[in-house]
Amino acid sequence: MSESPRSVARVRKSKGKGLRTRTGCTTCRERHVKCDETRPVCRACQRGNRPCQYTTAQPSLGSSDSSTIVYVPSTSNEIDQSTTIPAETSTTKTAALGTRHQHSRSVDDTYTAGVDETSMTYPDNRDVNQRIQSISANDNFGFPTLEPTALNTTSPASTASGHLYSAEVAPLRWLNLLRRDASASDTYPQGQGYADVDHSDSADQNQTTGHPSFTPVNVPGVRLRPDESYNIEGFLDLSDPESKLLRHFVEKISTWIDLTDRDASFASNVPTMALKNRGLMLALLALSARHQSLLLTTENANRPDRTVAVQYYHETLQYLQTAMEIPEYLKSDELLATVLLISTYEMIDGFESGWERHLKGVFWIQRSQLIHGEYGGLKQAIWWAWLRQDIWAAFRSHRVILSFYTLKKECSELDRWELTNRVVWLLGQCISFGSDSEVEAGKSNVQQRIHRAAFLTARLDEWWFYFAPYRTELPVQWPEGSAFKPIWINPPSCSAAVQIHYFARIMLAVHSPVVSGLKELERLQQTLNDAINYIGGVACTTTNTAATIISTQCLFAAGLNTRDLAKRDQIVQLLRAHQSCTGWPVHDLARDLQAEWAAESSPMTAGT
Known part of the structure; x- marks a missing residue:
């Protein structure tokens, strides 16, 4: 009987680096050969005289096309030539050898978010600076692409995710957003009227040419040189209507921005800066003209048409496109203002x-x-003004605020102005606490949400204690038929701070989880009622324009959370009185409230 052949054990491939399918060149991955990833040709392909190819993504604006870099070594085991082959299908198609393709690494200007803002560092962006230098002025303002490939990254979705941009890249990203939205919503050729605008809220003006007496500040017709200053020598020459717009900004609008700034930077420093910087002046005139077009007072009978504001707005974007060629401008106070x-x-x-x-x-x-x-300085004032805007936008959208900066000082170290800013920051935390995302996340971790609510409540209590010396309440007679007892607080910044404090209390009372039964529920309801009464009482006596902007926001929050019909009626009256005073917002905020009340009382939502 013949001996059966001896079985040969199957030799399994190594589980080492050679089996990986995500690293190495395509040839080595297909052959399950260990690749040392040497570029332009790895050693394994060089020894075997095989084509060595690497597949890389070529990011482009709104595209996900890819290409394959193929390196073919010659018979003498030396690198010959390479060419770039478009990846049309899943199978790589090679083409005739062309000139050597210099494969450049895509520059990533981003870091993962979630780090402390005080310790962020950024890479050198020489390629971005070169791109900035190559941007030319576009006289017809046709909104050409501003984004190089290196800038084609996602924007932050929240305070805890997304990307960080360098100081050179961030302004370009922001300007691209403005230009894209302006191009999509408005068709505005330079030097002509803004024909397809709703003029129902503006003075009766010529819709073809705009207000005849308003001539925009001349924007430079040629591209600024990289070594040229973005500020002019001397001061800009303004026409009489433009001088009136500048005065209106200083006397009225600047108080909105300077509400929590002890230095009143936008009433003092910014107008002086604007007289030497065309872009800043154009933005200032656009804002002032738009605000005047919204006011319906007898003193403002000859107010400019909205066309004028839109014209200044587009000319501002033109100037920014040109001035951003100068690297120093990208970090200047003029740009931030x-x-x-x-x-x-x-x-x-x-x-x-x-x-x-x-x-x-x-x-x-x-x-x-x-x-x-x-x-510190003007940059700090701009940050706080921006934060107040973002808080309102986040509240209306039920999202978290964008900034996650944590203030370092204790309340005991703060003066009146700093305490006013502190309560703005606390309101931002409470807005985030009541956002849809945090409420949803809290359902799976109720205990953590309870601790968060207790922490914010303690911070508000602490703030109220240290702010007490600056809170001067004057006696006011309670008018007959009023649902709120009038409360007079001086100065206006303190009046706004108190309303902001109670706005934050409302957010906590509405969104804090109730776990200890009826007593806890009654306590939160009492807190809610007290906050609504205080906001309404202060709103009855608010006359300062800047404080009225804050009062409008707080009244809206109070109105959303009251079921008392008398209080609802008075809140509607106060909102409309505030809006006629400030011109903001352009739509009827009281109507939004009434829609919310109607939805709340509908049969579909009655049991919610």
């Missing part, structure tokens, strides 16, 4: 979702320069 004025313009213009997107762009710019609420 211009950005804030444009954001304020869009807020009062009713830009809605576009304004929200642009707020995120402002967040990129400030974060790229490590600007925060304790930075």
Whole structure:
């Protein structure tokens, strides 16, 4: 009997590096050969005289096309030539050898978010600077692409995710958002009227040429040189109507932005800066003209048409496109002030979702320069003004605020102005606490949410204690038929701070989980009622324009959470009185409240 052949054990491939299918060149991965990933040709392909290819993604604006870099070594085991082959299908198609393709590494200008803003560092962006230098002025403002491939990254979705942009990249990203939205919503050729605008809320003006007496500040017709200053020598020459717009900004609008700034930077420093910087002046005039077009007072009978404001707005974007060629301008105070004025313009213009997107762009710019609420100077004032805008936008959208900066000082170290800013920051935390995302996340971790509510309540109690010496309440007679007892608090910044404090209390009372039964529920309801009464009482006596803006926001929050019909009626009256005083917002906020009340009382939501 013959001996059966001896069975040969199957030799299994190594589980080492050679079996990996995500690293190495394509040839080695297909052959399950260990690849040392040497470029342009790995050693395994060089020894075997095989083509060595690497597949890389070529990111482009709105595209996900890819290409394959193929390196074919010659018979003498030396690198010959290479060419780039488009990846048309899943099978790589090779083409005739062409000239050597210099494969450049895609520059990633981003870091993972979630780090402390005070310790962020950024890479060198020489390629971005070269791109900035190559941008030319576009006289017809046709909105060409500003984004190089290196900038084609996702925007931050929240405070805890997304990307950080360098100080050179962030302004370009923000300007691209503005240009794209302006191009999509408005068709405005330079030097002509703004024909397809709703003029129902503006003075009766010529819709073809705009207001005849308003001539925009001349924007430079040629591209600024990299070594040229973005500020002019001397001062800009303004026409009489433009001088009136500048005065209106200083006397009225600047108080909105300077509400919590002891230095009143936008009433004092910014106008002086604007007289030497065309872009800043254009943004200032756009904001002032738009605000005047909204006011319906007898003194403002000859107010400019909205066309004028839109014209200044587009000329501002033109100037920014040109001035951003100068690297120093990208980190200047002039740019930051211009950005804030444009954001304020869009807020009062009713830009809605576009304004929200642009707020995120402002967040990129400030974060790229490590600007925060304790930075100091004009940059700090701009940060706080931006935060107040973002808080309102976040409240209306039920989202978290964009900034996650944590203030370092204790309340005991703060003066009146710093305490006023502190309560703004606390309101931002409470807005985030009541956002849809945090409420949903709290369902799976109720205990953590209870601790968070207790922490914020303690911080508000602490703030109220230290702010007491600055809170002067004057006696006011309770008028007959009023649902709220009038409360007079002076000065206006303190009046706004108290209303903001109770706005934050409302957010906590509404969104805090109730786990200890009826007593806890009654306590939260009492807190809610007290906050509504205090906001309504202060609103009855608020006459300062800047404080009225804050009062409008707080009244809306109070109205959302009261079921008392008398209080609802008076809140509607107060909202409309506030809006006629400030011109903001452009739509009827009281009507939004009434829609919310109607939805609340409908049979579909009665059991919710």
